[in-house]
Amino acid sequence: MQMYIVVMVLLVVSGTLFDVIHKRSATYFFNNWRNSRNKAKRQVGSVRMVSAAVQTAVVDVIASGEFCNARRRIAHLLTMYGFVIYIVTTVIMVFGYPTPATPGPASLLILWVIGALMVCGGGYWFWFDIRVDVAAEGNSPWRFVRADLFIVALVLSTTLALLWAFVQAIGLTGLAAVFLALYLIATTVLFGSVPWSKFSHMFFKPAAALEKRVSEANGTRSNLPAPADAPLTYGSVLRDNRHY
Amino acid sequence: MPTFVYMTRCDGCGQCVDICPSDIMHIDTTYRRAYNIEPNMCWECYSCVKACPQFAIDCRGYADFAPLGHSVRVRREEEKATISWKIKFRDGREKDFVSPIRTTPWGSIKSPADYDPPAADALKSQHLAHEPEALNIDALPALRPEQLKQGLV
Numbered sequence: 001m002q003m004y005i006v007v008m009v010l011l012v013v014s015g016t017l018f019d020v021i022h023k024r025s026a027t028y029f030f031n032n033w034r035n036s037r038n039k040a041k042r043q044v045g046s047v048r049m050v051s052a053a054v055q056t057a058v059v060d061v062i063a064s065g066e067f068c069n070a071r072r073r074i075a076h077l078l079t080m081y082g083f084v085i086y087i088v089t090t091v092i093m094v095f096g097y098p099t100p101a102t103p104g105p106a107s108l109l110i111l112w113v114i115g116a117l118m119v120c121g122g123g124y125w126f127w128f129d130i131r132v133d134v135a136a137e138g139n140s141p142w143r144f145v146r147a148d149l150f151i152v153a154l155v156l157s158t159t160l161a162l163l164w165a166f167v168q169a170i171g172l173t174g175l176a177a178v179f180l181a182l183y184l185i186a187t188t189v190l191f192g193s194v195p196w197s198k199f200s201h202m203f204f205k206p207a208a209a210l211e212k213r214v215s216e217a218n219g220t221r222s223n224l225p226a227p228a229d230a231p232l233t234y235g236s237v238l239r240d241n242r243h244y
Numbered sequence: 245m246p247t248f249v250y251m252t253r254c255d256g257c258g259q260c261v262d263i264c265p266s267d268i269m270h271i272d273t274t275y276r277r278a279y280n281i282e283p284n285m286c287w288e289c290y291s292c293v294k295a296c297p298q299f300a301i302d303c304r305g306y307a308d309f310a311p312l313g314h315s316v317r318v319r320r321e322e323e324k325a326t327i328s329w330k331i332k333f334r335d336g337r338e339k340d341f342v343s344p345i346r347t348t349p350w351g352s353i354k355s356p357a358d359y360d361p362p363a364a365d366a367l368k369s370q371h372l373a374h375e376p377e378a379l380n381i382d383a384l385p386a387l388r389p390e391q392l393k394q395g396l397v
């Protein structure tokens with residue numbers, strides 16, 4: 001299992017690098033960055049840059065501040081932190097407690113289950129209810145397209161992991177082997193499909209959020225108008241009703 | 245000028261899909277981001293541009309009079325009830341416009357669902373639903389019989 005995790009890490013790293021080179025996302029990012037800096041109306045100092053980076057980390061990454069829809073934000077936070085807890089505890093258990101002779105602490109197992117449940121909660125909520133294909137487009141929740149590859153692989157991986165752990169705990173070894181095989185397939189798809197899935201959004205989204213904040217700071221605002229300075233006037237037309 | 249989406253800014257919330265009267269804003273099946281599926285059929289109402297909470301939608305000018313290098317961006321601020329446009333010409337000139345969106349505070353207009361359902365007797369009335377109170381008047385104006393032309397009644 002340790003070798004499997006190493007292979008998965010290599011798949012994510014190589015897949016992300018391939019994605020960056022193939023889609024030229026890094027080139028796009030640096031071109032945008034250069035354009036923004038060349039057209040800057042004021043120079044952004046190092047203090048302001050660090051502040052933008054900290055704001056990006058705290059607001060956009062840690063708190064998923066990009067989302068305007070509160071339900072999507074909660075689902076994303078559940079899935080993101082669940083995934084982090086699930087991955088970290090899995091790695092600790094596999095590398096720290098590799099054999100049945102050295103069982104890990106119960107708290108670690110509980111954390112692993114909580115992480116997996118959080119992924120399932122946020123993931124299935126997103127998939128069946130708040131996914132834009134269902135909520136706005138009106139498509140069936142069972143319709144599967146390439147954009148769903150990441151979320152489907154993720155929820156299947158964690159669901160099968162939970163099922164595998166459960167049937168193992170109650171002693172159904174035959175069924176446990178089946179769930180283990182399915183779990184490995186789903187997990188390999190999750191980490192092996194980086195160039196085709198949305199997995200790498202966790203790398204390029206923070207970069208885009210930082211670029212957005214820096215463009216606000218240097219005054220270019222990606223050509224957006226400045227915030228209006230005449231609030232709450234509610235218009236210039238006559239207030240009185242003039243029907244009839 | 246039809247609209248297009250900056251996919252790096254779009255977060256796939258679907259508000260443009262909901263609001264587009266021409267039903268041409270849809271979700272891409274590869275990245276789950278919005279895009280204008282048929283710019284030729286765009287009414288150019290800019291509902292999607294104004295509704296986008298991420299300011300991810302821009303207007304694409306026709307090449308004959310708005311060639312490459314221009315930009316038309318909009319910022320809608322509900323809390324201020326304003327909408328601001330920034331027009332950037334290819335030669336570098338910029339024009340900014342700020343307009344009020346409405347004349348009443350945001351959220352102050354009741355939606356149809358906020359009213360009580362009309363009584364069955366209302367079918368016999370010539371008033372539309374919730375008239376005249378929804379029009380902020382005491383009564384709809386009507387001609388009295390003596391004001392009508394002689395011989396009509």
